[in-house]
Amino acid sequence: MNVLIVDDSPLMRAMLASALTPTGAAVTAPATLDDARTLLGMPGGVTDVDVLLLDLVMPDTDGLTFLRELRAHPHLEDLSVIMVTAMQEEDRLDEAFAAGANDYVTKPVRPGALCARASSAARLTRALRSRREREAELKMLNDRLADLNAQLETLSLTDGLTGISNRRAFDQGYERALALHTRTGLPVTLLLLDIDHFKRYNDTLGHPAGDACLQQVARVVRSQVNRAADVVARYGGEEFAVLLLDTHLQGGRCVADRILAALRDAAIPHPAHPLGQVTVSIGVAGHGLSGMVSLKDAADEALYRAKAAGRARAVVWGETDAAPAT
Template sequence: MKILIVEDTRSNLLVLTQYVERLGATAVKAETGAQAIEIFQSEHPDIVLLDVVLPDTDGFAVAQRLRGLERAENWTPIIFLSSLGKDEDIERGIASGGDDYLHKPISEVVLGAKIRAMQRIIQMRTSLVVLARKLDTANQELKRLSASDGLTGIANRRLFDEYISREWRRARRTSNSIALLMCDVDHFKLFNDTYGHQAGDDCLRQVAGVIQRTMERASDVAARYGGEEFAAILPETAIGGALFVGEKIRHALHALNIPHAGSPHGRVTLSIGIAAQVPDTEGLHDDLIKAADRALYRAKHEGRDRVVRADAMLADHE
């Protein structure tokens, strides 16, 4: 343990140093407020013993300065040393950032008791800080898990609903287009029937990975919409940009070449419906979802393994 002693009287400084060292601590000494501030910054003491009366300033001002130098997660106990014994002096010391107040002459027994008490507080505070960090980490992980699909690891339906609602409102404020891709794995029931549910789960994970890797901007979100259906939200994107992303996803899945004996294409493919819209005051984000769903239905109806745009009246805001 390192203790900073700020005392301008040499004899007092010597005595306090002896007290501190007999407690098994290391004494770091300063005789002025300026020295105390400089040493505090370089040595990072565990406790400060601070004289109220100093040649260049008073201990109250030094305490305020030391508190200003502390980082948010740190705390250094400050014990004032003074021959001033009025209640007002004690009140001022605590108000300026002090934690305790000892009257001169200092008793070695009392000083030792105060330091041990401060040590216990430091240990308890450190334990609480560590616990708080663990709780924060756990909460962040819980938040991540609550927003992630358990099978594929990408965003789940809950996050999809929250994100599209938020981005729709933002697009309305900024008069920007927002695009949506609805993707469905073609003939997935036949895939499960042919290869089994474990292979089906692995297939969905690979498809999710393809869609996720295609999202190039931090604002783009890929989500599992339900079953073998996926969605991608593309803020600030017109229909042309959405078409480009959809084709990129489709070709990336082709490149994986996942065998599918139950499909006329001989491999796993995606049907993708896309829609884009600049929200107006009357429209709802449900309209965008319905438009992308209609386009997806058309992609299925027209032979699958393709990207289909929603009707031009809704989508063309390029």
């Protein structure tokens, strides 16, 4: 064990060091408090001291003041401190224990008692340090596990091909949006998009090209939805969904028109399409619809009407069929 003696008397330091000889302890007895602070890693650092023998009464900075000072440093919280006190000073021991002392010995010191108390104190210090190290390791592992769980949760909600939200994430967002609408009355608008003539695209250019097309369309759609609270998801196959919170139908129609225009500007080639490039059909619906039609069913019906009207356009449920965006 490593023992540090802090005492203003050179004779007392020598007597304490001699008394500890049977334990085989590595004893250090600095002449000044500044040297003791350095050995203890103060004001901040590390120390290998297991036991501090601290004189209760010293002429400049007394033992209680020094004890309070060292206990203010987190790396010294586990250090065992044994106060060394004269018989007439025992009435101050309550203050010492309140300040963080672990034990005490009285002068004149009995070597056998000192060795036993110092050895016990050293075991306590090492046990507390070991526990703290284990706690730190456990916290690190728990933090790492939490990070991995968060990554897994993100992966479970992400479409592997396009990198946008998947159907599971959409379904969760959809239920939350409807619940929010029920509580607050905030509007919710849903866009369902389908890539026009996508089977022809795959048949003509092959499935790897089809995957690349899905990725490009997903990027275009994502670029036109600017709020983090909104959900852009791959709904299934070549179909995408955009869930817009606190958005009325007119706002949803504006987003749909932006998507149509952005895809036109992207000009993704589609040799089997009458227009020669990739387009989408979009159905737009808002919550608060009359009758028993659900938001999903309304958006899906509007999407069907957009396709029936010639594709490459957006149709709002409950309105007349729209012409394609220009």
